[in-house]
Amino acid sequence: MFILINLKAYPADPVAIASAAKEVADASGARIAVAPQAADLAAVAETGVETWAQHIDPNDPGSHTGSTLAEATKRSGATGTLINHSEQRLRLATIDATVQAAERVELETCVCANNPAQIGAVTAFGPDAVAVEPPALIGGDVSVATADPDIISNAVTAAAEVNAETAVYCGAGISSGDDLETASELGATGVLLASGVAKADDPQATLNSLVEPVSWITLSSRVSFSFSLCSGYQLLVIRFLYPVHTTIDILLALKGDVLALHLP
Amino acid sequence: MFILINLKAYPADPVAIASAAKEVADASGARIAVAPQAADLAAVAETGVETWAQHIDPNDPGSHTGSTLAEATKRSGATGTLINHSEQRLRLATIDATVQAAERVELETCVCANNPAQIGAVTAFGPDAVAVEPPALIGGDVSVATADPDIISNAVTAAAEVNAETAVYCGAGISSGDDLETASELGATGVLLASGVAKADDPQATLNSLVEPVSWITLSSRVSFSFSLCSGYQLLVIRFLYPVHTTIDILLALKGDVLALHLP
C-alpha cells in the first residue's frame, strides 16, 4: 500500500512532516511519500523521504514565466507528481501533455479524477497510477468505508479495462488505518492523505497508526498457502503478501518424519 | 538601476546563472536579482544572490493543491515576486489579492502590465514596483531604444499620477547596456531581462557588459556641480550620480591660494 501525503498549501512545517514520514517509512518498510508545494520540494527531498510534486506544468522548456516544469521538479529531488488533483483540474489535452512531460524526465505519475468514467478516460494516457476522488469524499470527514464504496471498486474495474498495469489509488476519504484497509480491500494499491496527517497534532503518531495495519493486520489477513508434491516431498509454501509489493515465503518440506523449514 | 533576470522555464542551469549574477553584483555594486522556477528557488537562494519568484498564488494557507503560496516562496529564500507577467496574466481581483498575499510575508512586489492605462490600473493596488511590457517588444529582438519609447515614459507618468512612490521598471526590449541606459533615461529605475542573459553563451560576460554602462558611461553623463560660498571658502561639490541610488561627492574648498580636496 503506497501512502502519499499531500501537504497542499497547509500552514504545516513541510520539513518536520517529511522527517517524520521518513522515520515511519524506514521503521515500517511501508512506502510513504510527501508532496509539498513546489518551492518546498528541495527542502523536503533533502530529508531523504520519497518526494512528489502536487502539480507540474505540461510545457517543454521555453518562455513560460511562472510555470513549474518537469525538469525543474526532477532537479529539486522529486521523483513523482500528481496530475489533475481536484484542486487543480486540467484540460483534457493538458493531462495528456503533462503525463508525457513527466515521462520525459522519468517522474512517476498519478492522475486524479472524479468517478469511474473519468478514471477510465485518464488511464488512456498511460500514467503509472490513477487516483479516484469521489466528490462526496473530497475535503470532508466522510470515510471511504462508510460512504458508497462501489465508486472505488468501479474505478478499479474501469482502469483495468483500459490498462491492467495501471495502479489505482484511493484519493479521498482516508484518515485512519481502517480506511486504508478498506481501500485496499476495494482494490486500491495506494492512498492519498492530506489534512489527516498535515493537520495532525503529532503527524508521526498518526503515520504510525496508519502504517500499523499495513504492517500487521493486513499481513495476517493476507497469508496464502500452496501445497504441492515434489520428489516425494510434501511441500507447503506459506506466503505472506505485503501490500507494498513484497512477499515473504516460508517453505515447509515433509518427507516421512523429516520436516525441513526454510525461512526467508 | 535594478536588474531582474527572469529565467522563465529556459533549459539554462539556474545555479550557474545565479552564481554569475552574484559575482557581478558583488563586483559592481549593482543590484541584480534572479527569478527561477518555483522548484529552483531554494537552490538559487543558496548562492546568496537576491532571489525573486516568477509568480505566486493569491491564496491564504489551506486546501490549494498545486499552488505556490507567498509563505512557501518566502521560506525558500526568495525576497520578491513578479505578478501578472505577460506569460502568466491574472484576473484583476487576483492581482489585488496577490499583492496583499506578498505583503503578508513581506515579499517585494513587481506587477507587470501591457500599456500605460494598465500600469495606472495596477499601481492602484500598491505594489512596490510596476513593469511595463509593451506587446510589440515582448519576446522579440526589438530594443526599447528603437521602438516607440513613449510607452515607457507614459507608463512612468501613469504610475506617478496614482502613486509617486511606485518604482517603474522596463519589462521588455532590454538586451544590452545601451537598452538599459535608454530605459533609465525614459524614467525607469529597473529592467527585466530574460533570454539576453539566460540564453547567453557566457551569462557572466553578458551581465558585466550590462552593468558596465551603469558603472561608467552613466556615471560620466550624470555629474552635477554645485558652487557655494561659506565662511570665506569657495566650495565646489562635484556629485557623481549612480543609477543604483548611490552618489559620490568630491568637495573642493578654495580660500586664497589654499585648495582643500575632500575625497569620499
Add this chain to the structure above:
Amino acid sequence: MFILINLKAYPADPVAIASAAKEVADASGARIAVAPQAADLAAVAETGVETWAQHIDPNDPGSHTGSTLAEATKRSGATGTLINHSEQRLRLATIDATVQAAERVELETCVCANNPAQIGAVTAFGPDAVAVEPPALIGGDVSVATADPDIISNAVTAAAEVNAETAVYCGAGISSGDDLETASELGATGVLLASGVAKADDPQATLNSLVEPVSWITLSSRVSFSFSLCSGYQLLVIRFLYPVHTTIDILLALKGDVLALHLP
C-alpha cells in the same frame, strides 16, 4: 437611477421578465435593462426592453470557436454589456481589451469590481460605468443599507479621481426600493439586481415596488429652490430632480399682486 436586471443562468423565463420590465419602464419612465444569457439575447431584445449582455469575449472576429463577440452581441439587439462580473472575473489585460471590443461596435459598458481600489483600477480603461460588488454583499441577503456603506461611497470617490465622467453603479446588496434609495444617496447612479427580480413570484410587482421610490420618494426628497429678481419680478424656480437624469421646473413669477405660474 439605472436598474439593470441580471438574469444570470436562473431557470426563469427571460421573455416573461423582459416583457414585465418593458411595461414597468414604459409606465414609470425609469430606465430598466435586462441582461439574459447570450443565447437568449435576441428573444429578449424582441420585447423592446433595453437589452444587455452578461459578458462578451475580447476577441476580434476570427477563429474563436465558442466565443461571443461584441459584433454578434450587437447584432442580436443588445446595446450594452457587463464586463468582469464577480461570476466571470477576467484577466486585467482582458478587461482592457473587452472595453475596447465593446467600443468597436458602440456597446455601452459596465465593468464590475470588488472594492474601491479595483474600481479605481478599472475606471482607467474608460468604460461608461463601473459597478462595485462588495464580496460581503454578493449573492447574499445582506442589504447595502445595513452593511458597511463606505465601500460604495469610497468607490464613487475612487472612480471620480480617475475619471469624473464614469457612472458608478451598486452591483450587490439591492433587493428593495429602500436599497435603491440608499445606493442613490451613497452616490451610485445605477444598480444591478439579480435574484430579487429573477426569482420573484411576481417580477412585475417587484419591479414596480423598486421603481416607486424612484418615481415618488426620491422625487420629493430631491426638490431644489432657486430665487432671483429680474425686471421687477420675484422669480422662484422649483426644480424636481429625477434620478433618471431628467428635471422638471416650475416657475413662479411675482410682481406686485400678480402671480404667474409656469408649469412644464
Add this chain to the structure above:
Amino acid sequence: MFILINLKAYPADPVAIASAAKEVADASGARIAVAPQAADLAAVAETGVETWAQHIDPNDPGSHTGSTLAEATKRSGATGTLINHSEQRLRLATIDATVQAAERVELETCVCANNPAQIGAVTAFGPDAVAVEPPALIGGDVSVATADPDIISNAVTAAAEVNAETAVYCGAGISSGDDLETASELGATGVLLASGVAKADDPQATLNSLVEPVSWITLSSRVSFSFSLCSGYQLLVIRFLYPVHTTIDILLALKGDVLALHLP
C-alpha cells in the same frame, strides 16, 4: 455523411450562410448543420437549418453570470453542441459535466479531441459523436487526404474500442468534396468545416461542391450486389449506399424470360 459548418467568430453573415446551407441540404438530402455564436443561435435556427452551438457551459441553472447553459441553448432552437473544440479546450471533469448537461435537455453532442488516445478518453463520457482534430491539420490548408491519414482511422478504432455506437467525425483538414470522401473512407461518418465555407465568396456553391460527391461519386463507389434464388426466381438486388445513412435498393427478378424490375 454529416456536414457541420462551424462559423467560429468569423465576420461572415450567419443568416446568409444558414439559408444557403438549408437550401443545399433540402436539395441534396445531405445532413448539414450550422454552428454560429451563441448570440446568433436564434436567428440561425429561424432559417430552418439544423442548428448547433459551438460550446455550452456545464452548469446547472443558477448564479452563473456570463454562462450559456444547455437550457438557453435548447430554447434558442439549437439541437446539438460541440464540446471541447480545439479553440475552447475544457477540463476533463468539465467535459464529463457538459455531456451530462446536454443530455439533460436532449442536445446532441460531439466532443472534439486531438489524437486517438484522447478520442478514446472522451468516448468514455458517452457523447453521441467525437471529432478528431489532428493538431497538424487545425486551422491550416493541409488536407486530411495528404497528411498522415492514420490518425483518423486510429481514432475510429480508439472510439470503437470504448463504445461502438459513438460516431466519429473528422474535425480538421476538410475543405473539398475529395477531403470529405477521404474522411468517409477512413471511417468518419461526419466532418467539421469552418473557413472553407464561412470565408468562401459563394458559400452555397462551396456547399454544393462538397455535397456533390456525397450524392454522386460516393454513390457510384458504394454499390453492392446480392444475388439469390427464391421460388424459381433469380433475384439480383443492387443496393446504393449513401453515406447519409440511407440506402436505395433496385430489385431485378428473372424467371424464364420474364424480367421484373422493382424501383424504389
